[in-house]
Amino acid sequence: MSYHEWPEVYRKLGVKPVINAQSWVTVLGGSIMRKEVLEAMNDASKVFVDMIELNKSAGKFIAKVCNSEAGLVTNGCASAQVLMSAACMTGEDDNKVEKLPNTEGMKNEVIIFKGQRNRYDKAFETSGAIIKEFGTEEDATEEDLISVISNKTCAIAYVIMPFFKPGIGLKKTIEIAHKNSIPVILDAAAEIPPRSNFHRFINMGVDMVAFSGGKGIGGPQSSGILAGKENLINSAFKNSLNLHSNIACVGRPMKVSKENIIGLVTALELYLDSNEEEEYHLWKKKSEYIKNQLKDIPNLDIKIENTPTDRQGTQPVLYFHDDWKGKSPEKIREEMINGDPPIYLGVGGSNLYGYIGEINIVMTNVMQGEEIIIADRLNKLLRE
Structure with a gap:
C-alpha cells in the first residue's frame, strides 16, 4: 500500500495514514501484518x-x-x-x-x-x-x-x-x-x-x-x-x-x-522463513538514496549507521554542525509531521535516549518508494 492510499476504515473516522520512519513504535501502530x-x-x-x-x-x-x-x-x-x-x-x-x-x-x-x-x-x-x-x-x-x-x-x-x-x-x-x-x-x-x-x-x-x-x-x-x-x-x-x-x-x-x-x-x-539479509539490503539501499539526496547540504553530516545496540537496522542519521543556521532538528520533525502526508522521523533529539541534535530516519517500516518522499520533504526543509 502506498502512502496516498487511504483505507475506508480510517477515512470514515477522519484518520490519515502516515509515513513511519520512526521504527516499530506503539504510537504509530507497531508494524504492518502480512x-x-x-x-x-x-x-x-x-x-x-x-x-x-x-x-x-x-x-x-x-x-x-x-x-x-x-x-x-x-x-x-x-x-x-x-x-x-x-x-x-x-x-x-x-x-x-x-x-x-x-x-x-x-x-x-x-x-x-x-x-x-x-x-x-x-x-x-x-x-x-x-x-x-x-x-x-x-x-x-x-x-x-x-x-x-x-x-x-x-x-x-x-x-x-x-x-x-x-x-x-x-x-x-x-x-x-x-x-x-x-x-x-x-x-x-x-x-x-x-x-x-x-x-x-x-x-x-x-x-x-x-x-x-x-x-x-x-x-x-x-x-x-x-x-x-x-x-x-x-x-x-x-x-x-x-x-x-x-x-x-x-x-x-x-x-x-x-x-x-x-x-x-x-x-x-x-x-x-524470510530472508533476513535481503531485508537488510533494502534498508541499506533506501538509506543510501536519502543520503545521496541530502549530501551536498552545507554544515550537515549524513552517516549511514548500523550499530546493533543503538540503531534498529541500517539507517541514515543527520548530524548538525555547531554553525548550522537552518531549522532545528525539533522544528524539522514538527514540520515533517505537519506535512501531507505526515512523516514521523526517529526520536534523536529526545532526552529519552540521551542523544540530542540529530535526526535518525529508521528504515524498518519505510515502504517501497516512501524514501523518495522523505528525501524530497527533508531537502526542502533543510534548505530553507
Whole structure:
C-alpha cells in the first residue's frame, strides 16, 4: 500500500495514514501484518477452541524457536513484563497467584540497574513488585548489585534498549544472580531482528526473556513472546489465565485472544522463513538514496549507521554542525509531521535516549518508494 492510499476504515473516522520512519513504535501502530497473518487470524475467528490447549501448543512452538524449556504468547511485551515479575513472586503457588497484587509475605523486590530505568519498567510494578535500584545512572559495579540483594529479592531485571548503558553487563548479571539463586528476567522488546536473538539470551542463561510480537516479527501489535524456564513460564501462565481459580488473577486484563495467538504464531513462522539479509539490503539501499539526496547540504553530516545496540537496522542519521543556521532538528520533525502526508522521523533529539541534535530516519517500516518522499520533504526543509 502506498502512502496516498487511504483505507475506508480510517477515512470514515477522519484518520490519515502516515509515513513511519520512526521504527516499530506503539504510537504509530507497531508494524504492518502480512496478508497471510490476517488470513490466519480470520480463520481462527471462525471456531471455538480450548484456550488452555491453544496456549500450550503455541508455547511449545515458541520454546522450540527460542531454545527454551517453555514459551507463552502474551498480550504485548509489557504484559510479558508484568507476568515475569508476577511469576518470580508467586511461583506455581495458587494462593500467591490469587493474592497478587498484594505481595505481603512474599519475595517482592525486582532489582534493576539505575541506568536502565525507563518509562516501560512500570510494568514490573503492575504485578505488585517493588523496584530496587543499584548503581548510578552512568555505571555500576558488581559490588553495587551484590549489596542490594536480600531475602526480599525475587528477580533481577535487565533491559536491552537503544542507547541504554549496560551496567555490569548481562553475562555478569546472570552469574551473580544465579550464585544467589535469583532468576534474571530480560526485556528485549525490540531486539528482533536479528533472529539469532531468539535463542542467544536463553543460551546465555537468562531465566525469562520477553519480545514484542508486533515489531520486527510482524505479528499483531498487541502480541508478545515470553520464553524461559518451564516452572516460571507455568507460573506466568497461571498469573495470566488461571481458569481453575475463583478469583481473576493479576494478568486477567491482559488475556490473549485466539486470533492474536494464531496471528503471532503465523507471523513468527513467516519471519523465520524470510530472508533476513535481503531485508537488510533494502534498508541499506533506501538509506543510501536519502543520503545521496541530502549530501551536498552545507554544515550537515549524513552517516549511514548500523550499530546493533543503538540503531534498529541500517539507517541514515543527520548530524548538525555547531554553525548550522537552518531549522532545528525539533522544528524539522514538527514540520515533517505537519506535512501531507505526515512523516514521523526517529526520536534523536529526545532526552529519552540521551542523544540530542540529530535526526535518525529508521528504515524498518519505510515502504517501497516512501524514501523518495522523505528525501524530497527533508531537502526542502533543510534548505530553507
